[in-house]
Amino acid sequence: MNEDRESQPRVRVAVVFGGRNSEHAVSLMGAGSVLEAIDQSKYEVVPIGIAQDGRWVLASGSQTYAIESGRLPVVDESGTALALPSESGSLVALQPGEIPRSLGQVDVVFPVMHGPFGEDGTIQGLLEMAGVRYVGSGVLASAVGMDKAYMKALLKAAGLPVGPFVVVRDRDWRTDRARVLKEVEELGWPVFVKPARAGSSQGISKAHDLESLEAAVEYAREHDPKVLVEAAILGREIECAVLESLGDAPPEASVPGEVLVQGDHDFFDFEAKYYPDQMALDVPAGIPAETAEALRAMAVRAFEALGCEGLSRVDFFYTPSGELIVNEINTMPGFTSLSVAPQLWAATGLPYDRLVDRLIQLALNRPVGLR
Incomplete structure (x- = not known):
């Protein structure tokens, strides 16, 4: 190892994961890959878990954060309790019966967080208040990217093609259900029903008629009182990852890949995404070269329309008529080494360990601050 590098203090990176939402386990699986890939000679890593009740704890860097025997991983709540005071950038240990003690400053936070209270601008706002740099998009882009209703409105305003949809708000569902059902029926059948502010296909189902629609909305409302109903689009699912460039160059788009769901799954649900041998990724996607270039350009436009930073994954439908339709953008996509976005970058020439370093x-x- 180079002597100059040995004498330099390592950059201190806090990898934050978990959270109090239905994507808790997904976050842990991504964090496990990051902790394994990060260059320990270059970075001092501080693993921080957010328990399901919202407490921050100093986590183990050696724990296996993976699905084992069908059981989803959870944050071990027995670790030292932590706090990140505003405007200090220092971690503080909070042991019962002891005076709070500083664990030193953090140079950058890598929030491998998904879903509400993590990917939606909340932890980004906390880190902004604390004056700490962090990986990924800022408050506004994270919030808009999490709320599919506002995301689609913004993408549409930017001139990007999105499919027909209806937003089912809590009060309307409780007080004016007949009107809501009529609006959804006009989309045609079948429809996909999903929580407006959730990911990893949590709470999603497919409805073929009014009777199954009501059950689907109630299922989505278990995750979020605000629900999105989308018209089903016949087409192939093509995904493209986008990465911010160092310096002033425009964002870069990966080669596109096609998601192929295997087994008995009716769509790309949670098990298809995260359980072994349930999906395949055909990368590069078998689409015409000019279509691939148009898709990559649209992915960058979506990234810039939301004001994203760091990375994102943009999902498309490619219809039999050759039309590209933007389904959604994920500002912190699934991030295990086998997740779609990292696989797309690996196929583009940026392997997982270098992707982590780049971010x-x-x-x-x-x-x-403001930028």
């Missing part, structure tokens, strides 16, 4: 360097080079 940390992007965060370190970004100013704190």
Whole structure:
């Protein structure tokens, strides 16, 4: 190892994962891959778990954060309790019966967080208040990217093609259900029903008529009182990852890949995404070269329309008539080494360990505050 590198203090990276939402386990699986891939000679890693009740704890860097014997991983709540005071950037240990003690400053936070209270701008706002640099999009892009209703409205305003949809708000469902059902019926059958602010296909189902629609909305409302109903679009599912460039160059788009659901899954649900041998990724996707280039350009436009930073994954439908329709953008996509976005970058020439390093360097080079 180079002596100059040995004498330099390592950059301190806090990898934050978990959270109090239905994507808790998905976050842990991604964090496990990051902790394994990160260059320990270059970075001092502090693993921080957010328990399902919202408490922050100093986690184990050696724990296996993976599905084992069908059981989803959870944050071990027995670790030292932590806090991140505003405007200090220092972690503080909070042991019962002891005076709070500082664990030192953090140079950058890598929030491998999904869903509400993590990917939706909330932890980003906390880190902004604390004056700490972090990987990924800021408050506004994270919030808009999490709320599929506003995301689609913004993408449509930017001139990007999106499919027909209806937003089912809590009060309307309780007080004016007949009107809501009529609006959805006009989309045609079948429809996909999903929580407006959730990911990893949690709470999603397919409805073929009014009777199954009501059950589907109630199922989605278990995750979020605000629900999105989308017209089914016949087409292939093509995905493209986008990465912010170092310096002033425009964002880069990966080669596109096609998601192929295997087994008995009716659509790309949670088990198809995260359980072994339930999906395949055909990368590069078998689509015409000019279509692939148009899709990559649209992915970058979606990234810039939301004001994203760091990375994102943009999902498309490619219809039999050759039309490209944007389904959604994920500002913190699934991030295990076998997740779609990392696989797309690996196929583009950026392997997982270098992708992790690139994201940390992007965060370190970004100013704190308004930008």
